[in-house]
Amino acid sequence: MSIDQEKYKNLGFNKYLIGHLANYRSEHVLGYRCEPPYNILGSPLSGRNIFPLWERGITAVYFNYDSKKFEVCSLEDIDDIWLSVDSAQGILAYLLLQLMEDEHSDQEISLVGKLIGFTYINELLKGANQAEDYCSWSEGFPQQCS
Incomplete structure (x- = not known):
């Protein structure tokens, strides 16, 4: 699969992430x-005005x-948006929280x-380690990075 590296760059992603997607290895961190985004391209989501970034199983x-937003949803229910953020930094926060x-x-x-x-790596690590209610904190943190 070939990815449109220019679109990734224009959306604010760097060469490292783009290189990972272009030369995907499952054993990479x-x-x-x-x-x-293989499955996204064959799903009803691909009929929308979107640019698929990546996926993990059925998570798109x-x-x-x-909307000019970075979004996350399940390919099983594309109308249920789990996360919507304004910037690449917000969606990278989501990725790091998943890691x-x-x-x-x-x-x-x-x-x-x-x-x-x-x-925002220092803020992410400090918040994750000090949050009394990690679930609430982790749900709100990506929006703070926009």
């Missing part, structure tokens, strides 16, 4: 949570040109965050 991550749920160390998250150009 991003491999489990950030796969090229895309840019919605109509944290896979029990990667703070050091690994910090390194990956820097590699993908995430500028």
